[in-house]
Amino acid sequence: MSTPILEIEHLAMRFGGLLAVQDLSFAARRGEITALIGPNGAGKTTVFNCITGFYKPTAGMIRLIGDHKTMLLERLPDFRIAKLAKVARTFQNIRLFPGMSLLENLLVAQHNPLMLASGFTFFGLIGLRGFTAAEQAAIEKARYWLDRIGLLARADDPAGDLPYGAQRRLEIVRAMCTEPVLLCLDEPAAGLNARESAELDELLLFIRREHATSILLIEHDMAVVMKICDHIVVLDYGVKISEGTPAYVRNDPKVVAAYLGVEEDEVEEAEAQVGL
Amino acid sequence: MSQEAELQKPPRVDVVAALKSALLAALLAFGLFALLVGVRTDQGPTGALVISQRFEDVAWLVAVVFAGSFLRALTFGDRPLDLARYLPAGVKAAGERLDRFGGFALLGFALAVPIIFYHNRYILDLGILVLTYVMLGWGLNIVVGLAGLLDLGYVAFYAVGAYAYALLAQNFGFSFWIGLPLAGIMAAFWGVLLGFPVLRLRGDYLAIVTLAFGEMIRLVLLNWQSFTGGPNGISGIPRPSFFGLPFIEGEGGFAEAFGLEFTPTHRIVFLFYLILALALVTNWVTIRLRRLPIGRAWEALREDEIACRSLGINTTNTKLTAFAMGAMFGGFAGAFFATRQGFISPESFVFMESALILAIVVLGGMGSQLGVAVAALVMIGGFELFREFQQYRMLVFGTAMVAIMIWRPRGLVGTRAPSVYLTERKAISSSLTREGRG
Numbered sequence: 001m002s003t004p005i006l007e008i009e010h011l012a013m014r015f016g017g018l019l020a021v022q023d024l025s026f027a028a029r030r031g032e033i034t035a036l037i038g039p040n041g042a043g044k045t046t047v048f049n050c051i052t053g054f055y056k057p058t059a060g061m062i063r064l065i066g067d068h069k070t071m072l073l074e075r076l077p078d079f080r081i082a083k084l085a086k087v088a089r090t091f092q093n094i095r096l097f098p099g100m101s102l103l104e105n106l107l108v109a110q111h112n113p114l115m116l117a118s119g120f121t122f123f124g125l126i127g128l129r130g131f132t133a134a135e136q137a138a139i140e141k142a143r144y145w146l147d148r149i150g151l152l153a154r155a156d157d158p159a160g161d162l163p164y165g166a167q168r169r170l171e172i173v174r175a176m177c178t179e180p181v182l183l184c185l186d187e188p189a190a191g192l193n194a195r196e197s198a199e200l201d202e203l204l205l206f207i208r209r210e211h212a213t214s215i216l217l218i219e220h221d222m223a224v225v226m227k228i229c230d231h232i233v234v235l236d237y238g239v240k241i242s243e244g245t246p247a248y249v250r251n252d253p254k255v256v257a258a259y260l261g262v263e264e265d266e267v268e269e270a271e272a273q274v275g276l
Numbered sequence: 277m278s279q280e281a282e283l284q285k286p287p288r289v290d291v292v293a294a295l296k297s298a299l300l301a302a303l304l305a306f307g308l309f310a311l312l313v314g315v316r317t318d319q320g321p322t323g324a325l326v327i328s329q330r331f332e333d334v335a336w337l338v339a340v341v342f343a344g345s346f347l348r349a350l351t352f353g354d355r356p357l358d359l360a361r362y363l364p365a366g367v368k369a370a371g372e373r374l375d376r377f378g379g380f381a382l383l384g385f386a387l388a389v390p391i392i393f394y395h396n397r398y399i400l401d402l403g404i405l406v407l408t409y410v411m412l413g414w415g416l417n418i419v420v421g422l423a424g425l426l427d428l429g430y431v432a433f434y435a436v437g438a439y440a441y442a443l444l445a446q447n448f449g450f451s452f453w454i455g456l457p458l459a460g461i462m463a464a465f466w467g468v469l470l471g472f473p474v475l476r477l478r479g480d481y482l483a484i485v486t487l488a489f490g491e492m493i494r495l496v497l498l499n500w501q502s503f504t505g506g507p508n509g510i511s512g513i514p515r516p517s518f519f520g521l522p523f524i525e526g527e528g529g530f531a532e533a534f535g536l537e538f539t540p541t542h543r544i545v546f547l548f549y550l551i552l553a554l555a556l557v558t559n560w561v562t563i564r565l566r567r568l569p570i571g572r573a574w575e576a577l578r579e580d581e582i583a584c585r586s587l588g589i590n591t592t593n594t595k596l597t598a599f600a601m602g603a604m605f606g607g608f609a610g611a612f613f614a615t616r617q618g619f620i621s622p623e624s625f626v627f628m629e630s631a632l633i634l635a636i637v638v639l640g641g642m643g644s645q646l647g648v649a650v651a652a653l654v655m656i657g658g659f660e661l662f663r664e665f666q667q668y669r670m671l672v673f674g675t676a677m678v679a680i681m682i683w684r685p686r687g688l689v690g691t692r693a694p695s696v697y698l699t700e701r702k703a704i705s706s707s708l709t710r711e712g713r714g
Contacts, residue, residue: 052586082588089586097579099709100572101694101702107569108576109587114569125564135696143698155698160708178587 004065005030005182005214006051011060013046013238020046021238024060028182028231033208033215035225037249038235039258044218045092047235048186051216052089053078066181083112088180090171092187092218098160102151102170105159106142107135109177114138145173149203165196169203176207183207185217189224197221201228226250234258294349301345305338313337379646382653386552390545400544404551404616406656408609411555413636413648415605418562420634421643422571423598424578424711426483429490430633432470433463433603435497435625437610442510442620443503452516456611463607464600466493471599475592490630498622509621516615518546547616554612558605559645565601566695574598575643575695579710639680641687642711650688 004027013021021043028034036044049055051062053076062073064085071085081087097105107114117134118125146152149169154162159170168188175183188204189197205228207213219225225232225246232249234242236258242249249255314334320326386407393399412434419427440462441455450458474485497504504510515523521530523543530546531538565571573594576584584591614620636655640647658676662669684690686706693703 054582054585079585079588079590082586083590091583091586095580095583095586097576097583099579099692099704099706100575101697101704103696103698104572104575104694107696108572108584108589111569111573111576111587111589115573118568118570125561125568131568139696139698152698156694156700156702158704158708174587 002030002032004028006216007061007063007065008047008051009061009063011047011050011062012058013043013050013055014058019238021050021057021235024235024238024240026233026240026243028214028216030065030214031208031212032230033204033217033228034231034233035229036216036218036233036235037220037222037225038241041237042235043238044235045186046238048089048184048216048218050074051081052087052184053081064182082178082180086179086181087184088175088178088182089184090168090175090186090188092190094164094167094171096159096167096171096174099158101156102146102159102162103139103142103155105170105174106145106177107138109174110138110141112178141177145176148206149173150199165192165199168192168196169200172200172203176211176213180213183213183215185215185219187218187220189219189221192221197224200224204228291350294346297349298342298346302338302342305341306334309334309337378650382646382649383556390548394541394545397541397544400541400548402657402660404544404548406653407548407551407555408613409633409636409656410649410652411551411558411609411612412606412633413640413652414555414558414562414645415602415609416633416637417602417640417643417645417648418565418574418605419598419602420637421648422562422566422578423574423595425595425598426479426486427599427602428483428487428627428630428634429470429493430486430602430606431625431627431630432490432493433467433606434610434613434629435493435622436466436603437463437607438614438620438625439497439504439510439610440607441611442513442614445514446510446512452514452611452615455615456608459611460604460607463610464604467599467601467603467606468596470603471596475595487627487630490625490627494622494625497625505621507621507623509619509623510614511619513614513618513620515543515618516546516550547612551612551616554608558608561601561605562645570594570597572695635677639677639687641684641689641691641706643692643709644687644689647687647689654688 006028008027009025011021011024012019024043024047036047038044046055050057050060051073053073057074060074064071064073064087066085073081073085073087076085082089097108100108114131114134118131143152143155146155149166149172151162151166151170154166159167162170168191172183172185172188175185185204189200192200201224204215204217208215217229229246232242232244232246233240234249234252234255241258242252242255244252314329314331316328316330317325318328386403389403390400393403412430415433416427416430419425419430437459440459441450441452444450444455444458445452470486470489474482474489477485498507500506517523518530521533522528523530523540523546525538526532529538530536530542536542562571566575573584573589576587576589577591577594577598581591584594613624617624632655636651637648639655640649640651659669659673662672665672680688690706691703692706692709694701
């Protein structure tokens, strides 16, 4: 069993009177694909927003164990989480830069290294050679990822023109261009047809195999979850109800109950127990 | 593709619906014009006011609106007014050629203006005015067009630049060439100062605060009499010299040094080329910045701020640099304005100026350098052109703007050129780009 890359301890997030996540603890392990599943409104995206700094959690600790140092993500502002802790994310409703070309989308993702290479714009403005080389390397990286998702021929087209499935894949590789140690995907298979979904599986497995990136994903498509994930955490009403391998979680009665509801006689039994 | 087919389909002729919409438009026109045009007060022979009625004119206006609206409804139905479709193919092709070579043609023309119109002071002054607005438009384009931050108080930086140079020259005797960069730095400083409090605001709220900032600067300039001279302004601002040679008659002047006969036109021509150079520097820097990471981050910020943050871009710094760069070029333009006029007062920096510069940017097509230049030419030059219409000048001007925005809703240049390309530079339609929400 490999070492953990992300450890969440006693995480809680409160919105006014609503406790969206309570006392959640789990770990995502290095080099694995961890899935966060649960019915609608279970608090999965809230957990994601806490990890990536878009929300400040009410309580709890989020620890990212990088190669060299450990960082407490709940203390960093969102852009620093992406820049320093190297945690990248995608969004449930795709957030590309629709009016920019595919290539530009992937170059914006490499903003921080390029900014450094351009001497915070001053060297770049006078056209020093160091920057030109860095930019060429960035373009090469973009070319590599575009080729990987089969969109190299459309590199100069605007991202807003792509079909839905291609936009999903582009958003994932845009996040990969930041060279993350942890990639957080919010429902990557939502709205994809069977073929696009298979392409997505293949891309995620490729990332796990070829790059030192661990993946944490939220997913409703159980086919995807069961096929590619190593570890699954199940949330319901902001509480962790189960955790384990796909085979274990699939047969856990609590998970089945949360997803499918329970039989009538079981409800009566429970009601009898509490004296109703 | 279905949309294309929809456009090709001959519109259904629905006379009743057309009559209905025409009647509605006529009613609206009547409501507007009945009192506005129908009743008029004139000074009678004894000096008292006399009411005269012009209901015949109202009837004509309403009839014209009715007929126009009826025809529009008949030909277009309920589809949007797509006048571009009725342009002959040749005009469209010319438009595309304009996109490609228009910039060079315009530049060539601008370079030749002082030679062609050497003896026409009016045209030279107008050219300087147009170029000042081209530069201001390009400066604001960084903030509004690239970074997508709606700034309604841009004139404040123009004012800061102008006053910075004027005060430095008056109090410390700084020459134009030292005052110019200092004015730019000063304006950039104020841009950052404005940027800090407004960073958390977006869209309409940002617009209101920048509008207020513009007014604040003007009111401070107006009321701080001991420092800025208040409503009297600052006069006697030194004129620029030709690298140390002043444009004066006789000993040590520009004309004598070059063995020319003295004429005041020398200075005007010099000012023309000076503002042209300043504008071109603005253009060059903007074009270069667009291809650097900072420029791409500005455009990404306009497209989607949250996605930017998820990619590790410090949006605070990115917005501040956009504000500072835009303000700096505004400051340069301000210093030029001060040295050209020789006199400045708060009257030159009213909200109308901000609105005019913003209109230039929007009309030109947000983010497009060529579009902004053409729009400045059309707006400032056009405004002069309509001078003979006298009181109808604003009306004609407004109508022309409405017509252009119907014809090209995304500005004169409705495409965005990508900052980098792999195999082929393809223009991106502005229907895909976003305006930004601050």
